Amino acid sequence: MDEIRMGIVGLGGRAIHGWIPLLQRMRGFRITAICDPMLALHDRARARVQNPSEVKAYARYEEILADPDVDAIGLTARCEEQGALAAHALEAGKHVASEVPAAHRLEDCWRIVAAAERSGKVYLLAEQCRYAGYIESWRKMVAQGQLGKLTLCEGQYFHYYVMKAFRNPKTGEFIHPDQITHHPEVECTWMHRMPPIHYLPHDLGPMLKVIDDRVVEVMAMSTDAPSAVHPTLVSPDMQVALMRTAKGVILRMAASFNQPHPEAEYHWQQVIGTKGSVEWRRSGRDLPKLWLADSQMFDKSGMEWRYERTDAPAEARGSGHSDMDYYVHASFRDAVWGLRPPEYDVYKAMETTAPAILAAESINQDGKKLRVPDFRPGNLRRPGSMPGS
Ligand SMILES: NC(=O)c1ccc[n+]([C@@H]2O[C@H](COP(=O)([O-])OP(=O)(O)OC[C@H]3O[C@@H](n4cnc5c(N)ncnc54)[C@H](O)[C@@H]3O)[C@@H](O)[C@H]2O)c1
Structure with a gap:
């Protein structure tokens, strides 16, 4: 795969000013589709892509996942279902690069891990710092x-x-x-x-x-x-x-x-x-x-x-956020190309996401101390399966 064909999901400021211009500048990416339920944002996003007539625009997530011209989803949506969207894309056979935070529900963290293990597709949390x-x-x-x-x-x-x-x-x-x-x-x-x-x-x-x-x-x-x-x-x-x-x-x-x-x-x-x-x-x-x-x-x-x-x-200079934005996409590209697994793998990503979700849960339970699960497969969980299954 010379070029990773990207579908950008969530057409807010981060996609328009960050991901779309940067991915078009970097070697190895081509934007083939965009998606946002808010149709009013489609034209603004189209105006940012170099090849607007070749880019398909979708309002429904299922449609971009079904597009055979999309190898990977760039998830720049800001919503409570962000983790479920990532898991759904992996389950549909797409690689996923997701903006921070990765998920807002613990079950979505597990779903991302299991789907990444089952599909063998790359999941990368695009945290640049x-x-x-x-x-x-x-x-x-x-x-x-x-x-x-x-x-x-x-x-x-x-x-x-x-x-x-x-x-x-x-x-x-x-x-x-x-x-x-x-x-x-x-x-x-x-x-x-x-x-x-x-x-x-x-x-x-x-x-x-x-x-x-x-x-x-x-x-x-x-x-x-x-x-x-x-x-x-x-x-x-x-x-x-x-x-x-x-x-x-x-x-x-x-x-x-x-x-x-x-x-x-x-x-x-x-x-x-x-x-x-x-x-x-x-x-x-x-x-x-x-x-x-x-x-x-x-x-x-x-x-x-x-x-x-x-x-x-x-290639990194001027990429955004003091050059740091380059590294997430370079890491994703190298992983999809099979050159090297991402240093920030799916387990490390969920190890930073689950404590955040559980911190909010602790607040709901008046400061109760909560255990953070171990997402790596072992005696209690086989790769590709959900915990307890
Ligand atoms: N890494 C960074 O430095 C950095 C900086 C800014 C934003 N972000 C992250 O980038 C993401 C986007 O930020 P933003 O500022 O562009 O947000 P935004 O609110 O401006 O835009 C988000 C877009 O997602 C769309 N969306 C919501 N639910 C969707 C769904 N189910 N399917 C498809 N699209 C959906 C919305 O309609 C909206 O257009 C967020 O996750 C945010 O946390 C990261």
């Missing part, structure tokens, strides 16, 4: 034992993103939450109801890569709903999960979509071990930091780590 330069550097330091035994790992994803909560169902136009009284036609989107902590994979994924570990227990807390910033939003302003990993590290991760924050606070992480610590920058003027216990360091030292990588190939 795990390819950042500093994440790679931290991963190496941890693997070499420079930070000692890890004890605490913290992270957050803050994104003041209230514009996505209400939408005109005919035009697809988003309406600001403070303006909805003037727009009786609006409908609530999934973002209106989504527990913010469901977005954890965006930061938990990179952190689990750094520490090479998986979460076994999770409990979480939430601020009250509705939002204190925009009372028309039913989602809370802040949710925080506390987790324990198989190697005994404590993780604390926060997620927030309703409250303003400075630019530098989108992503933030730190990793602390018995021999040292690394920390991402706290503000635009700040630097990432390193401290090593046995190096005569009286204080943390500023480091020139960036999202960008020093070893980025030409």
Whole structure:
């Protein structure tokens, strides 16, 4: 397969400004179909493709899955069924590259794993921050034992993103939450109801890569709903999960979509071990930091780590999100071509998704500590089967 024929599902901003232009720029991809139940968005997407007359447009998901000219689904839909859509595509024999988060229900995580195992098709969660330069550097330091035994790992994803909560169902136009009284036609989107902590994979994924570990227990807390910033939003302003990993590290991760924050606070992480610590920058003027216990360091030292990588190939530069967007598609392409399995395989993807879903469940159960299942096949589950079957 010289070219992977892609069907793009979900024609919002991420598809229009990210996936469609980038896939057309990268070697090895051709967009052959687009899909969104909202017909008003089809023309805008068509206008972005290089070969509009050759691209089929579908309103129904089943139709794009039945298209023999589609090898792979690029899932850029924002909906509660996102995980089920991915599983359905794998079951239909399509490869899947899915935007974050991967799923919003635990059963969909299992369905994705079982379908990927049964079909042999590639499933890739397109979380790009795990390819950042500093994440790679931290991963190496941890693997070499420079930070000692890890004890605490913290992270957050803050994104003041209230514009996505209400939408005109005919035009697809988003309406600001403070303006909805003037727009009786609006409908609530999934973002209106989504527990913010469901977005954890965006930061938990990179952190689990750094520490090479998986979460076994999770409990979480939430601020009250509705939002204190925009009372028309039913989602809370802040949710925080506390987790324990198989190697005994404590993780604390926060997620927030309703409250303003400075630019530098989108992503933030730190990793602390018995021999040292690394920390991402706290503000635009700040630097990432390193401290090593046995190096005569009286204080943390500023480091020139960036999202960008020093070893980025030409194809990566300018690809989006500080060049990181390139890596998800390159990894997907190489896996579909059979050159190498994705480093972020389906098990690792679900290991970052399930704790997020269970964190929201813990909040529903007043902070109860919940066990995270092991998605890898073993004595209790054969590859391709659902647990307990
Ligand atoms: N990795 C990143 O940095 C990054 C950045 C932005 C968005 N995202 C992710 O990308 C995805 C899309 O984000 P967006 O900002 O474009 O969202 P959006 O709300 O603007 O657009 C999503 C589109 O999905 C469509 N959709 C909903 N349910 C569908 C279904 N069942 N089948 C087909 N289409 C369906 C909607 O009609 C809408 O047009 C989300 O999952 C989001 O989390 C990731």
